[in-house]
Amino acid sequence: MKNSKTYKIVTQMICLIVLVIILFPLCLMVQKSLEVSGFGNYQKVFEYFDLIPNVITSIIVVGGTLVVVAIVVSMAAFAFSKLHFPGKRAVYYLLLTGMMIPTSALIFPLYQIVKGLHINNTGWSLVFPYATSSACFNLMVLTNYYNALPDELIDAARIDGAGKWKTFQFIMLPIAKPGLVFVLIQAFLTSWNELQMAMIFINDPNKQPMSVVPLRFAQTTTGSGFTINNLFAACIICLIPIAIFYTLASRQLMEGLTDGAVKG
């Protein structure tokens, strides 16, 4: 169907209004971060804060989470899609309830465990809780992805004498890679941005991951030489890793979201 001229004009106007509302806070941040003393604002952030330990924590948290999610969710999705065992449905639905469980319900008991193991104030304390929630959240997506792959592949592999593990490792996993990439992008974003658990498990400000650090910037502005321009510069610095990531991953993310890997 051809779009009429009125349709074109009206839709473009609506999109422009939305675009302005979406971009206003982001552009404001960039503009204010350069006001008064230009890139000097950014320099001053580094004089006030040594962000390297925070970045390291974030890398441990995100890296660890991605490794655990990749292994655990791809194996589980393969089992639920292509293998059989008694109680399979029940276990599958039990794991799906995991995506509904609020973080607040986990924090206190897990904090006790983490403290008991003396891994509070390290990135490791967050890896397994994050991995579990990402894996449960994405289990259905990946299982659907495996469901779309033909069963004949497995039969052929069995006839050739490959065991389940070999079939999984050399046949299913490589074909399911696009689905897994989509899941890992999602896992990256949620584990990089999570606040609630991170700020409680890691209460030493020098070790908190990058999702918690901006709280410190806001506290510093009151009553010191750290101006609002420095604050915005600091926020931009914290956004840079995720901006780089989005530039690299946005195509895969959009494709993952739009090629039917996700079914509502």
Add this chain to the structure above:
Amino acid sequence: MNLSRRNKDYLTSFLFALPLLLLFLIFFAYPIIYNIIISFYDWNGISIEKVFNGVANYQKLLADPVMWKCFWNFVWIAVATTLIQSALGIILASFFMRKIRLSGFYKVLFYLPAICTPTIIGTVFSKIFETNRGYLNVILRTLNLDFLCQPWLATPKTALACLIFVNIWQWTGYSMLMYYTNMLNIPKELYESATIDGAGSLKQFLYITFPLLKGTHITLIILDILGALKFFDLSYVLTKGGPAHATETFSTYIYTKSFNTFKQGEASTIVVFMFLIAMFLTVIQLRYYYKNEKEEMSAR
């Protein structure tokens, strides 16, 4: 295949699902059970002694006005977010289905807020909504609309509205992409035959697109309600639950009880309330998936 070989086959199959099941039991099931047990005790979360006090925590919270404030805030956030976000999402997605100019560009930029760190978004919006030098009030004054200026985050009514606005600002792109994805799955032939029958584009949207997106509507409604139930980051960063508990949510209230006032028994009781709401939603969602799966099976 004899029995023992089949059992061995089942066992190796089960081993593939075992790692995730173990993680689930340790990191999800155990904390829930822990909270349910603690909800029957009077405990500060630190000392070794806990005092069993039956349903006293439940009685206390049901009579607690702040708890009810949390509940109604949850309802408001859920209703407003679900309606506005879904409406915006489906409208924008329908534009992109008609391939308007710059579609790809808009899609990427509209999704941008969804990937940003909530604490940074909160920080920026706290400077926008600030009373004296906040950018929103500055803009209103330069437009000579002084009478509209507000202490946005310091007035109970507007504070909650601001949080809902920021939440919608952040997640509309997600709803938009979900709708777009699922619109792509609707067979083109339906529209072609509708056009031949003389149905205009509005009619096609109302009678083909909208009903066929039922699954997406349900998924998004559940996700939005769940987001409202978990709501923490923006409230914590922008208003700390204030003014006067106007933006208090279950999560911020649990946080205060656990780590500021050390009433872990009560905190766990709120967790149980939240958990019950979440499970109610889960049952609805899983029943829908299950029905869908059966239909797909019988369609094959």
